Amino acid sequence: MSQVLVLNSSVSGEASASRALVQSIVDGLKGPGVSIVERDLGADPVPHLTPETVNTLRGAPPTTPAEIAARALADSLIAELKSSDVLVIGAPMYNFAIPTGLKTWFDHVLRAGETFRYSEAGPEGLVKGVRAIVVLSRGGLYSEGPAAALDAQEPHLKTLLGFMGVTDVTFVRAEKLGFGPEAREQALANARAEIDRIVEVDFRKAA
Ligand SMILES: Cc1cc2nc3c(=O)[nH]c(=O)nc-3n(C[C@H](O)[C@H](O)[C@H](O)COP(=O)(O)O)c2cc1C
Numbered sequence: 001m002s003q004v005l006v007l008n009s010s011v012s013g014e015a016s017a018s019r020a021l022v023q024s025i026v027d028g029l030k031g032p033g034v035s036i037v038e039r040d041l042g043a044d045p046v047p048h049l050t051p052e053t054v055n056t057l058r059g060a061p062p063t064t065p066a067e068i069a070a071r072a073l074a075d076s077l078i079a080e081l082k083s084s085d086v087l088v089i090g091a092p093m094y095n096f097a098i099p100t101g102l103k104t105w106f107d108h109v110l111r112a113g114e115t116f117r118y119s120e121a122g123p124e125g126l127v128k129g130v131r132a133i134v135v136l137s138r139g140g141l142y143s144e145g146p147a148a149a150l151d152a153q154e155p156h157l158k159t160l161l162g163f164m165g166v167t168d169v170t171f172v173r174a175e176k177l178g179f180g181p182e183a184r185e186q187a188l189a190n191a192r193a194e195i196d197r198i199v200e201v202d203f204r205k206a207a
Pocket of ligand 1: 015
């Protein structure tokens, strides 16, 4: 049995491009022996860190009711991640970066001793053997050209995932979604073709 953890983070519901593309990946990966676990960080976000919860989310033992609740949620998110073989993330670009719902998920799961540790050789990721496929949706063009330097979405996600040991990451970019209907259709078609290739070559043939 393999587990696929699906994290959507668009707040645009049915209109979301990343959500539709993530669904194509999920449909491609579904099959006997595959369990799909879904978290909708757009529609049902985990709470932001607060003065009441930050210490326990960073590792201090929980004592107050707020700490106990926050810690239980974070522990379940970490367990969900660590028991997964594939992580599929839908990450729209919001103001050059990732949505706060997705960032807050990382704030909950990045905990020393659980998903990374500090060793004499520096930080070491503890989430091993997880393959990530990340759908990036963007209104503009950032993979090349003058706006590339503004991209705080893809490099940041690569850092966050890599820090916890998830280094096998494939990015599927749907960009220029705001450049008119034709550009949008082309971008979605390109992304779907890339997804078909990933599912076929990396999962079906490898199985
Ligand atoms: C709050 C917000 C901020 C956005 N900021 C950017 C941006 O900085 N750069 C960009 O290219 N597109 C930006 N967009 C456009 C989205 O990236 C684009 O609409 C994308 O399709 C959103 O993903 P989704 O369709 O999965 O929701 C923004 C959209 C929203 C709602």
